[in-house]
Amino acid sequence: MNTDLHAEVIAIGDELTSGQRLDTNSQWISERLGEMGVRTLFHTTVADDLPSNIRAFQVAADRVDLVVCTGGLGPTADDLTRQAIAEAFDRPLQRDADALAHIQNLFARRSRPMPESNHVQADFPAGSRVIPNPHGSAPGIDLSLDRPQRTPHRIFALPGVPAEMREMWFATVGPAISFLASGSPRVIRHQRLKCFGVGESDLEKMLPDLIRRGRTPTVGITVSQATITLRVTALAADASACQELMAPTLDTIRQCLGDLVFGEEDDELQHAVARKLRERGETLAVFDWGAGGLVAHWLSEAASDEFLGGAVLRSDRAFLQRIDQGAEVLASHGAHSRQAAEAMARQVQEDFGADWGLAIGPFPVDQQDQGDVHFALAGPSGMATTASPYTGHPDILLAKAAKQALNLVRKKLGGSEG
Numbered sequence: 001m002n003t004d005l006h007a008e009v010i011a012i013g014d015e016l017t018s019g020q021r022l023d024t025n026s027q028w029i030s031e032r033l034g035e036m037g038v039r040t041l042f043h044t045t046v047a048d049d050l051p052s053n054i055r056a057f058q059v060a061a062d063r064v065d066l067v068v069c070t071g072g073l074g075p076t077a078d079d080l081t082r083q084a085i086a087e088a089f090d091r092p093l094q095r096d097a098d099a100l101a102h103i104q105n106l107f108a109r110r111s112r113p114m115p116e117s118n119h120v121q122a123d124f125p126a127g128s129r130v131i132p133n134p135h136g137s138a139p140g141i142d143l144s145l146d147r148p149q150r151t152p153h154r155i156f157a158l159p160g161v162p163a164e165m166r167e168m169w170f171a172t173v174g175p176a177i178s179f180l181a182s183g184s185p186r187v188i189r190h191q192r193l194k195c196f197g198v199g200e201s202d203l204e205k206m207l208p209d210l211i212r213r214g215r216t217p218t219v220g221i222t223v224s225q226a227t228i229t230l231r232v233t234a235l236a237a238d239a240s241a242c243q244e245l246m247a248p249t250l251d252t253i254r255q256c257l258g259d260l261v262f263g264e265e266d267d268e269l270q271h272a273v274a275r276k277l278r279e280r281g282e283t284l285a286v287f288d289w290g291a292g293g294l295v296a297h298w299l300s301e302a303a304s305d306e307f308l309g310g311a312v313l314r315s316d317r318a319f320l321q322r323i324d325q326g327a328e329v330l331a332s333h334g335a336h337s338r339q340a341a342e343a344m345a346r347q348v349q350e351d352f353g354a355d356w357g358l359a360i361g362p363f364p365v366d367q368q369d370q371g372d373v374h375f376a377l378a379g380p381s382g383m384a385t386t387a388s389p390y391t392g393h394p395d396i397l398l399a400k401a402a403k404q405a406l407n408l409v410r411k412k413l414g415g416s417e418g
Helices: 025-035 050-063 081-088 097-109 116-122 162-180 200-205 239-260 269-280 294-302 316-322 326-332 338-352 394-413
Strands: 006-012 039-046 066-070 093-095 123-125 129-131 140-147 150-158 187-195 218-224 227-236 261-264 284-288 307-312 356-360 372-379 382-389
Touching: 006 025, 006 050, 025 039, 025 066, 025 162, 025 187, 039 050, 050 066, 050 081, 050 150, 066 162, 081 093, 081 123, 081 140, 081 150, 093 097, 097 116, 116 123, 123 140, 129 150, 129 162, 140 162, 150 162, 187 239, 200 218, 227 239, 239 261, 261 269, 269 294, 269 394, 284 294, 284 338, 284 394, 294 307, 294 394, 307 338, 316 326, 316 338, 326 338, 338 356, 338 372, 338 382, 356 394, 372 394, 382 394
Parallel strands: 006 039, 006 066, 066 150, 284 307, 284 356
Antiparallel strands: 093 123, 129 140, 140 150, 187 227, 187 261, 218 227, 356 372, 372 382
16 A cells, blocks of 8 residues: 555653553544545654654654654643754744744633743744644644655644644644645545454465555454454545445455454454344343353443343352252263353353353363363254363453353354354
8 A cells, every 4th residue: 555645643751651641642643644545654652852852853754754743842841842843953943923922812811820931832943834722832833844856744743632632633734734645635444354263374364365465455464362353454535435445355355254254343242242132132141150251241231131141150169059950060070061061051041031041161270271161052942062272371361261152152143244
């Protein structure tokens, strides 16, 4: 994928580099740039350190056409953005009388004395333009830089306060960038398909040539707690043209993967299960030993009348108290067995009067145990079971088990999403 303008988003502040605050501004700005067909190649986060700020702007000016930065425009000693831009490009700071008057009027309207330190917020690198900030004391900076034998480089510096930054974006910065890109107006659109049931490398083998670099539209693959997301991205003149470009690839993915695809965009497996239950007018209840209550938690958020409830079992004692003939099952087969999971599924179906009773058996005793986790689903036409080896990083074992249980229900109820 190629665009006429490449961008870098720079976020400035010790609170970001120290991890004390999450940088949500960069995400928001990149989404807005993408909507205008401007591809963001870099996200840079810089501490409140002048040499580092200077270098960040110089590097960006060499490798992209457009920079949007946030933060560092306040009145205190650690607000270094205006000075960094000035020194990076040898543009001495000059005080803007109109900007100063705006800041003074802002303090006057609030019946507050204006500290001397706020005067520096009216200082701008020579040749730059003021980006008005109607409701804040930090006006932004708009600076164009000539580059030999290359298109000019453009810097937009905005305050880090999200409400002020967004207001200034929509009023001034967004329209300016749209004008820059108007010689070849384009938009970028994405569509995500969610998949579950195989590993990432196995799934990639099922998609011949779709994930290679340079392909149009592009297909990216990411994994989060055993859920695989395929992100199809197209660049075109408008949203409709993007959709036309993506449609054949989306169809190919669905044909190749079949019922491994369970939804789109922000869907999770619990949403797919809730939809299927709703379509069929059926209900579900859950006994959960191995997933720590995650299935019930997720279904409680995704379903309404379809999920009737359930219980979390955590010991043989609880199993004996809740399961009819539990002592016989434990004596003959043990808790870590298919038979125990089936007994749980039948019991929860009966206890709640549900159409479907789902059970997640316990994990093996420790991670060195090579046993399986058993899943059972009691339904109108009988019992369905599956098992999964106790494998994976400890951080994802509960979520993986919960998703495997939900996937058993989804497939029994109807499979893939179209």
